[in-house]
Amino acid sequence: MQNNIENTASATIAVESAPARWGDLLSGRNGLYAFALAGGVTLHALNMYIATTVMPSVIADIGGLDFYAWTTTLFVVASILGAALTAKLLNGAGPRGAYIIATILFAAGTLICSIAINMPAMLAGRSIQGLGGGFLYALAYGLTRVVLPERLWGRAIALIAAMWGVATLIGPAVGGIFAEYGAWRAAFWSLLPFAGVFAILAFATLPRSSWDKNERSSVPLLQLALLTGAVLAVSAGSLSSDAWWKIAGLVAGLALIALIAAVETQAEARLLPRRSFNVATPLGALYLIIALLMLSMQPEIFVPYLLQHLHGQSPLWAGYLAALMAIGWTVASFLSSRWQEGSGNRLIIAGPVLALIGLALLAIFLPIDGAGDWLLLAPICLGLILIGFGIGLAWPSLVTRVYQNAPATEQDLAAGGMTTVQLFAIAFGTACAGMVANFAGIAEPGGMAGASNAALWLAVIFAVAPALGIAIAVKVARLTGKRG
Known part of the structure; x- marks a missing residue:
């Protein structure tokens, strides 16, 4: 009887510790x-x-x-x-x-x-x-x-x-x-x-x-109001044709983010788990990498326009070439889920590295007047794929690490916080992309010169995000080294 119990327990442990397969996820009730x-x-x-x-x-x-x-x-x-x-x-x-x-x-x-x-x-x-x-x-x-x-x-x-x-x-x-x-x-x-x-x-x-x-x-009403205000401030500022209003919107948004961080340290009802705004903690560093990776991809909103005006692509082709970033994310997410066991920290570091390389390729080749030359379009396509691939490569490991490092009583808060951080970074990054493009002259003087200048500065400015992400990823690897 005792042997049967031990054998059953051993079998259960073996199943739980066995490498995950797609068939395990997509079959039966799990499916x-x-x-x-x-x-x-x-x-x-x-x-x-x-x-x-x-x-x-x-x-x-x-x-x-x-x-x-x-x-x-x-x-x-x-x-x-x-x-x-x-x-x-x-x-x-x-x-x-x-x-x-x-x-x-x-x-x-x-x-x-x-x-x-x-x-x-x-x-x-x-x-x-x-x-x-x-x-x-x-x-x-x-x-x-x-x-x-x-x-x-x-x-x-x-x-x-x-x-x-x-x-x-x-x-x-x-x-x-x-x-x-x-x-x-x-x-x-x-x-x-x-x-x-x-x-x-x-x-x-x-x-x-x-x-x-x-x-x-508990509902964090004050933080939600501040967060909403930050998004609306940056979005409203980016829509103005006046440069000073753009700057004012950006400054107001950053100030409200800082205020959210201050409120979160003392509040009982929070947007994120405790110490999530402290980059010295694994959870804070993980959330920051998520935000930086989301910022890395925001030049994407101008890619169809730039491909049409600088590289002679039709609207349909420009749209689908821009989708290469999403394809890269999709492919890498599937591969990463297989590789992350024992390699999670390396994947988290590799993600922003690949995104940085992708943005560097865009900075070099996207501003050139290519007139449909595929010798120029090929490295642009590679750059777009690498940005998405880098994000997808790191994503499953990042999300899993958030679960693992969040307090046991704040798991739902941690899960919702990932989406909050992701969506806020997208909204903030989109507004900033519009601001950079306008400052670079995409509308005034416009034309080929304005599009070329905007393409260059969008790639260069947003390359700062994955560059910072690499440093934070190395910190995460040290903080969570025992987890692989």
Whole structure:
């Protein structure tokens, strides 16, 4: 009898310690969990790219050109709020209820967008969409550790990250087809059946309650207000044609970030786990690397424009060449999940190194007037792939390390914090990219000279982010050396 118990225990330990395989994640109940979590992220990501593609058609139909940029700004701000409130939602509603509430919010916002007759209605719909989408994205990370064994976390995170690459390839094509036929409302409608399927799948598969009963879930109202103000300040400043307003928006955003860090040190209700703003701690360093990697990719928003004006590419080709960054991220995420066992620290260091090399290639070749010469386009494509590949290579190890270094009672807060940091870095970086491009002359004097100067300075300025990321990654390797 004792031998049977020991054999059973040994078999269990062997299964738990066995190398993770994709078949373990994608089969049985684990497969249902993975499909539900990845599906929610896909829904959120597809919506982002579809909406961006059809928005010119929306403006042509219902007006509101002055508020064009705010359809993205409010969406991102609401997504940040959703990510920050995920711990509260998960604690109060449980995994099943949280996922269903998030999907209903997303579907409601999508419905409002599809029937909007003016820009205020569209902005309201986009805000609700963003809130639901932020929940879906953060819940995917938060529920990974709840419903899956730890040895599958890396694979699951790689699958979630890969959904962004899939959405980058599919979203613009879907949105473009609807826009071409003047059916932008149908582009939003098309997401609703998928939302319904994922809601049903969540109800049928996810557990009603979580084993995390000691999770903190107080709402950090002050920090959320400051965070929202920081994003809006930078976004509003970047939209102004006055350079001083741009600078004022940037300074205000940085000041509010510093204020958030000060408030977090004393607050009971927090956005991030304790000491997350302290770079001397593993958790603080990990969050900073995530932010720096997100900043590294923000010149991407100008790549289609620059490829058209400097390298003679059509809008379709320019869009898909820009998607090479997302493809690199997707491929590397899958490879990294296989390599991270025993090599996590090396992958975290290699990520920003590759991103820096990619931005260096863009700085050298993107500003040149190539007129369609593929001898110049080839290194540009390689640079874009390397930036995405570097981020994807480090991503599963970074997210897993966040779980491992967060306090046991703040795991949901840590998961939601990853999305909060990621989305905030994207919003901040996008605003800064616009500021750099305008300062470099992309609009004034404009033309080939302005585009070339903007291409150079975008790559050079944003190369600072992965350069700092390398130094922080080395620090993380020292702080978490025992973890491989």
